[in-house]
Amino acid sequence: MIIYLKNIWETYATVFEGMAITFSYLLQRPITVQYPDRMKESVPETLPEKYRGRLMVDTELCTACGLCAKACPIDVIEMKGGRAEGKKGLRLIYFNIYHGKCMYCNLCVEACPAEDGEEDEHHTAIYFKKNFEGSSYTLNGLVEQFIPPDEARRRLKESEEIAAKRAAAAAETTKNSEAKQESDKPKDGGDV
């Protein structure tokens, strides 16, 4: 009988306590961050320093070495480099990132050798922006082309022309040298 009454008392006491707790929450300010518009500061500003948002590439800094594409385990990066007029190294022809498949593993950033000398988090040519928005109505829209297609076609053409020119020049020199060798040296068959 005592247990019976105690049960009833406990039911009321615990319900009372629980309702006091929820009522105290009713009087507090919600912690909701009203994301798109009603915020004091934008969400990327509040994110931690090493947060990996969208994968981006600095097309000026990039040396088109292709290490990031090789480092990527799931073929998210597709890029090609080529020669350009008046530039010493390689230049990007196209650089596409498939955001819809990327798993944000940071391997490409670790592989990137092109650095701008500063010590911020975006010091490599390929880096993670803090921005995370990027929904799309089509899967194709999740592929980001950092060099626009027209520009990429122009660059490809240019690099092909240069390559053809250089190949022709190289063929000329080898031909000349071969001819020279043939005329200069007698055949003795043993090359080093």
Add this chain to the structure above:
Amino acid sequence: MINLIYMFVFSLVYLLLLALTAGILTYVERRIAGRMQSRIGPNRVGIQGILQFIADLIKGVQKEDIIPADAYAFLFKIAPYLVFMGVFLTLVPIPFGAYTLMEDLDVGIYYVLAMASYVVIGLMIGGWASNNKWSLLGGMRSAAQKISYEIPAALGVFIVVIMSGSMNFQKIVAAQGASPVDWFVFRNPFTFIAFNLFFIASLAEGNRVPFDIPEAESELVSGYNTEYSGMRFLFFFLAEWGNLVVIGALVTCMFFGGGSFWYEWKISIPAPGRDPIVFEVLGFLWFLFKTFFFVFVIIWIRWTLPRLRIDQLMDICWKYMVPIGLISSLGIVIWMYFIPENSTIDRIVRLTLTSLGAITVLYFKYRVYKNLKITKATIYANPFV
């Protein structure tokens, strides 16, 4: 004939008001739930999201009306309307004011209890006709639960009927007074028990948490309304929230003095020298205030307590509420025999119970304050964020 037209117009107004109230209550509940969980709730549509229920309604009307191929189509179609009708019919004898009521029935409470069980038929039919095992289980549980909890509810009502000597709501309200000392809830210990019995049993009959096992999302997908979509589901939805108003109104009528507002409420005879319309309006507003306070309490309980298991549910009913109800209905008879109304003992008991209630409220305030202090939160009572 004029009587018929009057009834038709009146019921149409009631219907629209009930639907509107239920709609706004869905929004209010979502906001309160949000604040209790430290979030906001719908606030994008209209000013602070007040049009949320209209958006839900427009979407619900557009939704495809699916009737499963193996369902019993006719019963499946009418079940939501039966449920809604059951809820709506319970409103008929409830006196919102001395004149603001549909029909002054002499067997008002009896009628309300009968019509409340009408809902069970709708839920059972809906659950069975869906041809879905979850729905069937939900319907069966609903029936079991409602039939079980009818008994404590009826015992609670029984005590009130004995106290007031009538089944007529007007007379029950008239038997109480305007001040808390005269309310049935603080009249004597047995009516206080009756209030607890009736309130808990109404929660169970309204399928509200902690007794919402017929539509437990986590175990029975959505219970009896698993297969319902679009408008038919909205009817279940409206019925659930309309039921809140009914429960609140019943509790107010039977235990909290109804619309008695600073004067002794005499049926149909306004006191000389007073404007009856002013008192009617004030009484109506006072009644609504009490009703919505209880609606708030029910919502508050829902977002506080976890759901019971079916065996715990039955335990509470048969092992606790029914014996206590039987004992107190015996007790009230003995009480009324030995202690006449307005005797000294009666007055002392009334005052003691009322002050106990006041102390509980104060202690509650202290607990809330302490909780706020523990969490080191500042008070932000503004409902809008």
Add this chain to the structure above:
Amino acid sequence: MNFALPLLEKLKQEMTSKTSEIIQADSKMPILKIEAKDIREAVKKLHDDPAFDMKYLNCISGLHLTQTKEDGTLDLLGFEVLYVFSSARDFSTIAVRVDLPEKNPAIDTIDDLYGSANWFEREVYDLLGVNFINSSDLRRIMLPQDWEGHPLRKDYKEQASYNGMPTTRPNEMESIRIE
């Protein structure tokens, strides 16, 4: 000192066929390698004999054994099924290994001795295609029932489409590649 080793020695002595051998004797988990036809005898001993008292089956794992040849092709060497048992008495753990041939690998079930063996056996059957003879319920456990092939076999060829869903998808970047 590894105290599973004496148990294995004892088990080896008590087996009727003397072809069993202990491998990895100096490692953390020595393994008794037995023939497929002796598995029920060995497991029964482990289960019933109070000297072993191995009442708990940790797992049954399977492996497809291969060897890469010099020209890069795979040499399929058959299957290995490893049973690991534990005793609740002194927490000793011992392992029994069976080698099965490449073609039609089959072994007697032990799920009448250990109830939990059924799920392990189903898993090995599902992913490697090892047939457990007289099993009470040998269905696929992880993959759908109408799946073709056993994916953890080294010579597994993925089906081109499953129930109308192609199992390969071209990379979206191929459609916009500039050539």
Add this chain to the structure above:
Amino acid sequence: MSFYQELPENILVTNIDQLLGWGRKHSLWYLMFGLACCSIELMHTGGPRADLERFGSAPRGTPRQSDLIIIAGTLTYKMASRLKLLYEQMAEPRYVISMGSCSNCGGLFDKAYSVVKGVDQIIPVDVYLPGCPPRPEALLESLIFLQKKIQNEKFLRK
């Protein structure tokens, strides 16, 4: 010319379209279909900090009453038939958000034998959301993106 063919040219229809679209877009009740790690973020989005319910999106347990299915996580072939069943049980209008790399195109399980390479091979997807997993705010952004799409739909002209 029948009434229904004539109807779209009326200015009234566009207004009704806007009203219907307004109702639909602000009441996207979602069916929870968490499959893997993304579902944790989905739960977080429903939680206090991000609060999906601000946009009127309440979680529903049954497909009949939900308008939106958020596929969060790696979809395997065994689960694919279940997903298809759930999607077919949903009442029109229904929308699909594919959340995370795995449901977009298989993601890093691209070469796995058991993973469906993209949810759009089974059901039509309305919004693709990149991320592995996406932040709760990113899911909110995709919901707003979907709301834009719904607002621009023409329901009566179909």
